[in-house]
Amino acid sequence: MRIRSVYLAGGIKGFTNQQFRGWREEAEATFNLAGIGVFSPARKPLFGSDQIFFREDLREIKNADAVLVEYRNRFRNYTGTDMEIFYAYSIGIPVVAFVGEEKDWVLKCDCGKEHKGQAPSFWLKQTCDVVVPDMEMAIEYILSLNDKKYPEKYLN
Numbered sequence: 658m659r660i661r662s663v664y665l666a667g668g669i670k671g672f673t674n675q676q677f678r679g680w681r682e683e684a685e686a687t688f689n690l691a692g693i694g695v696f697s698p699a700r701k702p703l704f705g706s707d708q709i710f711f712r713e714d715l716r717e718i719k720n721a722d723a724v725l726v727e728y729r730n731r732f733r734n735y736t737g738t739d740m741e742i743f744y745a746y747s748i749g750i751p752v753v754a755f756v757g758e759e760k761d762w763v764l765k766c767d768c769g770k771e772h773k774g775q776a777p778s779f780w781l782k783q784t785c786d787v788v789v790p791d792m793e794m795a796i797e798y799i800l801s802l803n804d805k806k807y808p809e810k811y812l813n
């Protein structure tokens with residue numbers, strides 16, 4: 658398999674600009690160095706037809722060779738991301754998610770307590786080739802698909 662383009666899935670709505678754009682820009686720079694292009698939904702205008710965005714996103718996933726998923730925020734809704742993951746999985750496109758470290762899944766709340774976020778659902782592990790803590794590991798796995806050197810330690 659030759660990876661030529663990667664779709665960058667993850668939270669957008671309810672995230673700050675830095676949260677939804679920062680990692681995508683880093684990932685794009687890394688992939689570009691390896692001669693790989695990206696489809697980034699974060700590049701789309703913030704306002705427009707939801708139906709057009711939805712259809713475009715699905716078309717881009719279909720045209721991608723892999724999907725990289727940001728899934729780090731344990732207190733946000735990832736409904737769109739979840740559906741993108743399942744769509745890619747169901748049409749046989751490799752999906753790789755980075756979920757952060759468990760110790761970071763804690764929210765210091767206004768009520769004075771710390772709340773622990775939910776661990777990702779087992780559906781994530783079933784639909785992703787690999788689920789890893791950080792983006793670098795996830796990108797390393799995608800790049801490894803090009804030369805078929807699968808890092809065994811990441812495989813589910």
Ligand SMILES: [Zn+2]
Binds near residue numbers: 766768772
């Ligand atoms: Zn609270």
